[in-house]
Amino acid sequence: MSIEMSLLFGAIGTVLGVLGAIITMKKDSKNQGASEASITTKVDYIARGVDDIRLDQRAQASKIESMNEKLIRVDESSKQAHKRIDKLEGISHES
Template identity: 40%
Template structure:
């Protein structure tokens, strides 16, 4: 009878050890899947942020091109105003009596 109890205890301990192993294996697999989900979520957020940064850079480039055009147009206008004021000064000098 003592041999039967020893065999039963051995079998019970083997079954408990196997169930513990399976439970631990499931827990590790669940954690692995959660880590994969978290990594995928993080990567998606990073990609979204990079896309937004890329769009922002493209918008800045467009704004810089528009500003460059405006500055070019203003430069032309300043040149015309300077020429016009130079002509006006020549006419005013021609009209005014000599100061000397």
């Protein structure tokens, strides 16, 4: 009888151990799912931020290009003005 009781307690212990492992795995699976959802949300938020930065960078590049074109025109105009001033000074010095 003592061997039968030992076998019975052993079998009950084994069943309880397996059930405990299954319950723990389910909890871990739920926790892992929540963790993965949180990570996915954060990655999506970062991706949107990177997209916003790219758009801002393109807008800034466009503004810089426009300013460069204006600067070139101003520089050319300034050179022409200096040439006209040099001509005027040459005329006034000759008089």
